[in-house]
Amino acid sequence: MGSVTSLSSLFQPEEARKAARRVEDTISERQEEVERLKGFVADNTALIGLVQKLPDELHHDIMVPFGKAAFFPGRLVHTNEFMVLLGEGYYAERTSKQTVEILKRRGKAMDANVQSLKSMIEDLRAEASFFDSTAAEVAEGLVEIREEIPEDDSSEKGSVEQGFESTSMAENEEVTNEDDEYARLMARLDELEKEEQAAEVASANDEETDNYGHGEISNESIFPEELDSLSHPHELPRWPEDRHSNRGRSLIQDHLAPNMLERLNLEDRSSRPIPEDANSCADNPRQNLQGLRNQKPDVMPKEATSSVTSSSDQVPSQPSPSAPSPRRADTSKAFTGSIIERAPNFQASTASSQAPPSSQPAKPVSRFKQQRR
């Protein structure tokens, strides 16, 4: 079911440009806010220095302000007594040290504010650049080509797709994405832990026959060795379960996916003058994510749910042996990358595993895929 949609039918170039401008305005507003806050922070640090210095002397000669337009010559007395505003018109009498502590806490709060504003600006920048690139692409008259790949392993894919659609429908996409990211990380950690245990078991078994030092080394340098072993799962001695290795490999593919995708992207561009939308912004994951956020879920490419999709425990991610093997190696890896950015949600996917999608479309594969055969 391929479809060709011109981007300009989805986004008006004028609209995209307007949106970019509005985002730019917001950025400059936020920037001003940051500058203001930075001024406060500088004042605060100066005041901390002053408060620390004042008790050094018994009194300081100053001009005591009298209203806004007048001064008396006078002096500061009781130099270790400060009245600090706590808020809501309540003041507390503090010593120099206590005041410095209060001021430092205030400074920390302001720093946090500045940080959050800065990250907000970063987000807005990414958004603006996405809008800009969309505007440019629309102006170039880009078209978006979507087509299904013949699918064989039915139920999981269907469920993954369904789960994804349901989440992308959800209001709170940002949170969902973060959750997915977190879930992915946790899944990855779980995998690593299991593999570590497996390696320990394996090395413990080795210890009985071999020397002790080998187990130690494998335990200490678990990460690189494990990576190595994952890429050649069958070379590892006494791998406890084949399932592990397969999942591990899919993980590695997840891991490598951005590179793969980039490589694929280059080839893609060279072989085909019109890049797909998903690929064209794939080299910037963040951009890609935002692009996806702005897209309707029903135009999601089916390739996204290719066979090696998720690293969750429940979904056996091993591509079934009946899959058309020659192109699987490349395309599955490449699209694994894109599905990561699309943030699959594992829990929902396994929960709702009915309605297998129509597998094996009769449509011939694209020129792009034919080239790869």
Next chain:
Amino acid sequence: MDEIRQMKVQRFEEFVDLRLKPDLVRAVAQRDKVFEQQKVFSDLKKNIETLQENSVTSLKTLVNLGSEVYMQAEVPDTQHIFVDVGLGFHVEFTWSEALKFIQLREEKLGRQIEEYTDLIASIKAQIKLVLEGIRELLQLPAEVPVRDDRVF
């Protein structure tokens, strides 16, 4: 003919929106600043008068060090007060001298406020004039309640 009229109307409206209204806003802001100064000086006058009435010779106050942190300060001699005379200069006055100066200063500020009020009125009048011109160009009936409230 109609096109020319359209162009004229557009030009007039641009003049109102881009020139006269910003001018009006600026004038109002400047007048507000002068009002503030006037308030500062009238406060100072009141304070000095209070000091005089109570014949205060020494004084204890709290000084704001910034960020609402205060410290006690004392003034051993209140006879001499330094008053801001503008451009960052402070002149040492006695109380009576200070009061004399404040009176002069208040008069001047009052004149400035009047000037700004006149300016604001004239800008408003110009806006109204141009809008009347637009109304004539469009040959709308004279009352134009819609146009009226655009003056402000």
